[in-house]
Amino acid sequence: MAAEPPSTGLAATRSSRATRWSAHALLVVMAILWLAPLAWMVVTSLKPADQAASASLRLLPDPASSTVSQIVENYSGVWNDEAVQFPIYLRNTLIVAILSVAGMTLSSAMVAYGFARIPFRGRGPFFALTLATMMIPFPVIMGPLYVLFGHLGWIGSLKPLWVPAWFGGAFNIFLLRQFYMGLPKELDEAARLDGCSHWGIFWRIIVPLSRPALAVVALFHFIYVWNDFLAPMIFLTHRDDFTLALGLQMYQSKSGNTPWNLLMAAGTMVVAPVVVLFFLAQRSFVRGIAAGGGRE
Amino acid sequence: MEPMLPESGLEGRNRLRQDLAGWLWVSPWVVGFAVFMLVPIAMSLYYSFTDFPLLEGALWVGTDNYRRLLGDADFWLTLRNTVIFVGVSIPVCTVISITIAALLNRSRGRDFFQAAIFLPSLVPLAAGAIIFSWLFNGEYGLVNRVLATVGIDGPPWLLDRNLALPAVIVIGVWGIGQAVVLYVAAMQDVPEQLYEAADLDGMGPFRKFWNVTLPMISPVILFNVITMSIGAFQAFVVPFMLFDRVKGGPDRVAYFSTHYLFDNAFAFDRMGYASALAWVQLLIVLAFTGVVFLVSRKLVFYRGS
Amino acid sequence: MVNDLASIAGMTRRAAVGGLAAAALGFVAFGPRGGKERSDGRIVLDYWEKWTGLEGRAIIRIVDEFNASQDRIWVRYFSTSGIDQKTKVAIAGGDPPDIVGLWNPNIAGFAASGAILPLSDLAERPEHAIRLERYAGAMRPMMEYKGKVWAAVHTGGSVALYCNKAHFREVGIDPETSLRTIADLDRANHLLTQVEPDGTVNRVGFLQSEPGWDNYHWGTFFGGELVDGESNRSLLGSAENIAAYEWVQRGARRFGEGDGIPDADESRNALLRGSSFGQLQKFRSGFGNYDSPLNAFLSGKVSTVAQGPWLANVIQAYRPDLDYCVVPFPVVDSLVDPEHPRGLVNADVLVVPRGVRHPEACMEFIAFTQTQRAVEYLSTVHCKNSTLADVSPEFVAGHANRGLATFAKVAGSSNAFRCPHTPAWMQFKDVCDTMFGDVWTGKDAAATLVKAADAKAQDVLDQSAAAGRRRGRA
Known part of the structure; x- marks a missing residue:
């Protein structure tokens, strides 16, 4: 692909400031929507089973200090599963x-x-x-x-x-x-x-x-x-x-x-x-x- | 394609040598094409006229399979589901990906946003299916948790016959990154003079988009619609894993042709019938592509024409 | 300057890609492998099973004991999902395992097409032979197809109704004495179900959709059957089966319509009418996995569930304090017979595919799994009934399921319900599953759906028979 033109090209100067900002805001929302599934997958993988299946929106396990040990527990549990290798x-x-x-x-x-x-x-x-x-x-x-x-x-x-x-x-x-x-x-x-x-x-x-x-x-x-x-x-x-x-x-x-x-x-x-x-x-x-x- | 040269003496020998070299270089693909495409397709055509229970040999039954197919409710159901899925998801994906591309085309930080939208398209569908089966969980899923914060009592998405198919489509929309990248690249290629001319004509941004951008990227739209449709006609792993406990989801609204074909071939002892289904699927895909090409003749704008 | 930075970034990236590639190659070279390469001069037998976890470990222990008990044969255990389909593909593809643990309804299909070997022909030594008379009466038909023995029953179990006694105490019903008929169950269901004024469902007495494993078995409690083996006729459309699935449909429709039982409680019905099928589905989506504390029965979301003896393992693991009892599943009034209860009996069977190189070695291993000690050990860990006619007192005493006697009674009953042994079982079951789903979601009237499914089931049976006739089978 050719080198990219500067992001504020002619096209941008033509559109009004308001449209530009709303377009930008829309993109932020889109990016969040597109990345959220992956993020939530990771978030869920850090929690113990009962906290994963609760209605909370917390990002880290409760207490947060258990995060590392929970990561170790979950991931080694998957990695070492005896049936699914x-x-x-x-x-x-x-x-x-x-x-x-x-x-x-x-x-x-x-x-x-x-x-x-x-x-x-x-x-x-x-x-x-x-x-x-x-x-x-x-x-x-x-x-x-x-x-x-x-x-x-x-x-x-x-x-x-x-x-x-x-x-x-x-x-x-x-x-x-x-x-x-x-x-x-x-x-x-x-x-x-x-x-x-x-x-x-x-x-x-x-x-x-x-x-x-x-x-x-x-x-x-x-x-x-x-x-x-x-x-x-x-x-x-x-x-x-x-x-x-x-x-x-x-x-x-x-x-x-x-x-x-x-x-x-x-x-x-x-x-x-x-x-x-x-x-x-x-x-x-x-x-x-x-x-x-x-x-x- | 190449100019035909008179074949005499030295030139004729050169010509022959060139043919030999050419076919030699493409020979891996000649073998691949013959063994992994042509032969299976021929076998599939033969099997479609047989009773072939996989564990035993194939026996010729004439056109039985095709006749049975006409009265097979499951065939029509899965075909209908597939057509609905293709018919809804392709326009939805196309509109959304063009919209996102249009936003990206003129935005700051394009690389970042493009990366964010593109990344999910690389995620294995098997993983995507389990992620979304979790997001759409009626009781604990993220979607309903977020809805709950604004006071909405979210439905059990994957257990509701009206929401199961939209859920599958959402996963498709999540994976439109490649199409978006393609549209952005096409939009970058639109000559700036065209926009300047449109400015002189006093066009607003939406009319410019409609009258300049869309025609200019129409070949890419055609390409995306065709590749996406061929993919959507084969959809299997997402519904297969999304509804792992109840095949095809509630009322089997997400029981698709490929899944039915798979069941017949490998679970129901009907490889012959599955092959008939396969041929019908092939003809439908070819017919669909043909129609899209025909329609596109009027709509697609090629530069230089 | 910018170019330098870019080239450094490029080099870093290339180094990272190179590092990744090296790591991948290293993992391929030195990473863990499956057991394929392993062999120490013994005959190696691959044994495929569906079981993982607790159940899988119990079988692995038997396998280990067998491997230690002699020095001629080495059995390797593999568990896989979709065992019946995977086995079919492997046999047809010419690379069969040596021993497979299928389900009893699979036998007919594999046997009819010659994909498995009749065990009666395999045992070279008499002590390895399968003797039907050793097995519990209910198990014998599950090993046979067209007069031959094709499979050895590994473990088996029947289905009965688990009741949460605390819930029943709340509503003043004693499940052990007054839960005999479908009407009794409907009445209990009416009282046990809890719905909020806003329609939210908090608890349901009984749900026909749980656990959703055997959607074809409801007819038996109304006197229905699935297939007449003699004439190869589908019996799915019988009046009994229609009644059963109309009852199933009422189980879903009561949310929004209320219960139509005699002396229904009007305030309860008002709440039910204020709810909806959507609310019920939402409630169901909160049910956790079977093997988890969120299991609907364990978490008290349902007060009763039709399940096999194995559920006691899950109760033991996550809710050992749960006060439950087990009763034979209720039946319609005219069929009440406390001595001969009704219920589904299923078995987990061992078969030997065609094309194996050492059938007699397979038989030696199978014989090892069929000793009373091995069967009782497996049945204890799997928490199932014993499959043998002789049951040791230790087995009964040491069993984790307090309802064992009930399960044994159902399994031994002359009214026990078994899946029909027909080569078309996979398709037949598929027809039943579709029908159940449609009945449950209320796509149409139950009678209409059952009749349509009956026609489809008959077509499936006819097709399968035609395929058999083409190949010279009766």
């Missing part, structure tokens, strides 16, 4: 995320290079077909995929969740192709005159220049893996293979149910990494969305 689910989720993100980024980058830089016959129709697959809802293919993975002997393992990523994803291919199209072709041609093959151009020119775009793909695919629910729910049968999102559901519905304060602590643990990543890579997120939005 979050440490194992965290590891599984990370395994899937790492393998899947690596595969998705690499393969999508290569396929996008083919679409962007090599004018092979059938490229146009195949690219159109690729875009069309974005409209196919996952539920439509989940049953057959399950049967297929069963034939491959993958049910009962993490493979269904990461192997397909090594064959690229339509949206990421589209995104990277758009980015490559914006890179000057002269660079390739110069390299080609120097005797570089496609392989050389890809690794020495395209990949270094498209690092921001690759980061965007990696980030969004990571978030996708972290959030995915339906595919793990269908393909993972073995409790030791569960991912965090699935663990959360299991924690919610385990026999005897779960008190709200612990459920919120579990929720906080699942959400926290995403929030941290967001703060570290906010710009990449924003850039990635803007790039993927088909503004052209």
